[in-house]
Amino acid sequence: MATEFKLAPSILSADFSNLGYALQLCDDGGAHWIHIDVMDNQFVPNLTIGPPVVKSLRSKTNKFMDVHMMVIEPEKLVNPFARAGADLITFHIEATDDPQSVIDLIKSTGIQVGISLKPSTPLSDIEPYYDQVDLILVMSVEPGFGGQGYMEGSTARRREIKDKLNEQCLQDRVLIEVDGGIKLHNAKEVIDAGADVLVAGSAIFGSENPAKTIQDFYNL
Ligand code: DX5
Ligand code: ZN
Numbered sequence: 001m002a003t004e005f006k007l008a009p010s011i012l013s014a015d016f017s018n019l020g021y022a023l024q025l026c027d028d029g030g031a032h033w034i035h036i037d038v039m040d041n042q043f044v045p046n047l048t049i050g051p052p053v054v055k056s057l058r059s060k061t062n063k064f065m066d067v068h069m070m071v072i073e074p075e076k077l078v079n080p081f082a083r084a085g086a087d088l089i090t091f092h093i094e095a096t097d098d099p100q101s102v103i104d105l106i107k108s109t110g111i112q113v114g115i116s117l118k119p120s121t122p123l124s125d126i127e128p129y130y131d132q133v134d135l136i137l138v139m140s141v142e143p144g145f146g147g148q149g150y151m152e153g154s155t156a157r158r159r160e161i162k163d164k165l166n167e168q169c170l171q172d173r174v175l176i177e178v179d180g181g182i183k184l185h186n187a188k189e190v191i192d193a194g195a196d197v198l199v200a201g202s203a204i205f206g207s208e209n210p211a212k213t214i215q216d217f218y219n220l
Contacts, residue, residue, distance in 0.1 A: 005191050007217050008033035008066050008177070009210075010201030012048065013146040019053070022205065023061045029214025033064045035179070035199045037146075038081070040071035043095050044144035051080040058085030066197075068116065068179065070143045071095060074102050082109035090114030090137045090177075093125050103132050114177070118143060119151050123160055130170055135197070136161055140190075141180030146201040150181030155193045162194040184213070188220050 009031050014022035026034055036054060041047040054067065067086040071077060074091040075098075081089055089106050093115060096102050106113040114135035115126050119142060126136065138161065140154035158176055165171045177197035178190055187198060200217065207213040 005195065006032040006175075006197045007214060008035035008197055008199045009204045009214060010035040010037055010146060010179075010199050011205070012037040013201035013205035015205075019057060020060050022210075023057065023063070025205075025210040026063065026214065027061070028211035029204075030218065031063070031214050033066045033197065034061065035066045035068060035201075036086075037201075038067060038069045038071060038077070039144065043072045043092065044070045046144045051077070051084040054081060054084040054086060064088070066090070066114075066177075066199075068114075068137065068199075069095075075105055078102070078105045079109060082106070082111050086111055088112035088114055088135060090116050090135060092143070093117050094121055099126075099129060103129060116179075119154060119157075123157060123164075127164065130161075130165060130168060130174060133174060135175045135177055137177045137179055138195075139180055140178055140182070143180075147206070148181055150183075150186055150190075154178065154180075155190070158194045184216055184220070187217055191220075 009026050011022050039046040039048040064087045067081050067089045069091050072095050091102050112134040114137050115133045116137035138158050140151050141148040175196040178195040179199035182198050182200045183203045204210045204213050
């Protein structure tokens with residue numbers, strides 16, 4: 001098992017009336033990152049967080065803010081989220097006809113760039129960009145909602161990405177993040193199959209003691 005991985009609690013499953021407390025729980029548990037799910041009710045059938053909320057979160061935490069944009073026309077939101085304090089912005093390959101310009105735009109703001117794809121999108125769609133991104137986010141559920149079950153097929157996809165990164169000597173430069181259905185009972189298997197960053201929402205914020213659950217992830 002990989003000895004080091006980062007846990008990114010997804011605040012999508014936290015109490016939106018008390019996000020400051022959610023940050024506190026992440027601190028108490030010792031989480032590395034905060035995963036922020038941005039949905040526009042067009043790319044996915046749900047509507048969540050915009051730049052003003054990220055700005056408020058930034059004023060309350062120094063943690064690495066991992067913004068997962070599930071939106072069409074991602075280029076329109078890159079600057080607002082970067083200015084709000086995102087450390088990394090991930091966009092979806094399905095959401096744009098011009099992935100290269102989105103990558104260039106995110107880089108131009110000085111923050112890190114991630115690329116993601118839905119479970120049914122061929123890996124060949126993102127392969128041309130492996131050497132240009134900091135992170136590849138592999139969805140293990142259909143994007144849109146927390147609390148879904150882990151899609152087993154995503155394990156083989158991560159292995160394939162890992163192999164390609166190794167072939168291109170990018171394995172130490174590009175992180176693989178997995179998002180959706182990660183629980184305490186399957187986290188070890190997910191890490192073993194090649195994941196550097198685990199996103200977990202309902203497993204953490206749906207538990208009785210979120211700070212302890214974060215620690216339990218690290219103690220696996
Ligand atoms: C789904 C989001 C996920 C979600 C994960 O579209 O991208 O980040 O919060 O939630 P869980 O961990 O409950 O599957
Ligand atoms: Zn996400």
